[in-house]
Amino acid sequence: MNAQALKDSWRLVARSGDEVPLFFYSALFLMNPETRDLFPVAMASQRDRLVGALGRIVSNVDRVEELVPYLQQLGRDHRKFAVVTEHYPAVGRALLATLEHFLGDRWTPALAEDWTKAYSLVAQVMSDAAADVSKTTPPWWEGEIISHETPALGIAVIRARLNYQYVFRPGQSASISHPRRPRVWRFYSFANAPRQDNTIDLHVRMVDGGVLSAALVMGARRGDVLRVGAPVGDKLKLSPDMPGDLLLIAGGTGLAPLKALVEQVMYEGPSRKVDIVVGARTSRELYDLDALSKMAVEHPWLNVVPAVSNDPYYRGARGNAVDVALQAWRGQQVFVCGSTEMAQSTVGRLLDAGVPSEQIHFDEFTSDKGGES
Structure with missing residues (x-):
């Protein structure tokens, strides 16, 4: 694979801005209508996230050793969207169609082969990771809200009890979804260390245009059931051997x-x-x-x-x-x-x-x- 050709071609495509994700999703949903159910009804808030991530990841496939942990985490985390192995080829076809459309005469058979190989490698790492973790953990946990308080304007402190054992470290976060906003997931940090009663605390600030934060702050009630993805993150890890106060x-x-x-x-x-x-x-x-x-x-x-x-x-x-x-x-x-x-x-x-x-x-x-x- 010609890594430089991948990088250069993605930079050219990215110049078209919002037109790129619009074309990508149109191609994806036309070629594979069943994939529409994987995405939220309102796409505007995240329509460029998947396309941008795909382009950056695939065009940097020459650093695949560095990308593997990230790709594996993506593969495991995407199970919450009901993504299965069969969906990866559909996304790949839409990506290639998008590249061909925006590159025009620059889209050569050699470049198409390079992008196909690079995407296939990325998809294989992600799907393998998803298959491995599916043997031992669910795609998401369910957490019943047992406490919902609004101690300040636009801020909610939520406690939820999860239905299965949930292993995480202080400082980590997880993607959260609420039934009022199906298929919309956002990351929130846990505000507690693991407890024996399997509860988690979330601090949520409502932001302008934040469809999920508004639902969690203003619409969530005791008894509602959240979906909680697998824990992620190690930037705020406090290890026992870390010295000092x-x-x-x-x-x-x-x-x-x-x-x-x-x-x-x-x-x-x-x-x-x-x-x-x-x-x-x-x-x-x-x-x-x-x-x-x-x-x-x-x-x-x-x-x-x-x-x-x-x-x-x-x-x-x-x-x-x-x-x-x-x-x-x-x-x-x-x-x-x-x-x-x-x-x-x-x-x-x-x-x-x-x-x-x-x-x-x-x-x-x-x-x-x-x-x-």
């Missing part, structure tokens, strides 16, 4: 996975001191402060510092969370989670302040329109 910096609902790390320390025993700085624009957005304060009272090793950046009447710590956090930094391991903008600016500020990069662990999320929230 912890400084956690949370922005908005980025608090969720950091609260899970606090619970992990609590369950493992107070071998570390933990400072957690919870950032918000106004005091009204400090939605989980009561629960955190209660934990701090019960566990002297935990210090909770709310930081408000845009409320002149707030009497506590004021300023960006990272600036407040740096006042408490004394060589600890630093964990950061928040929006993409918050996480990137916080990490940059930490590095500028002299925090070693190997001591900074961070994750970021986008809005419910397209990713994790």
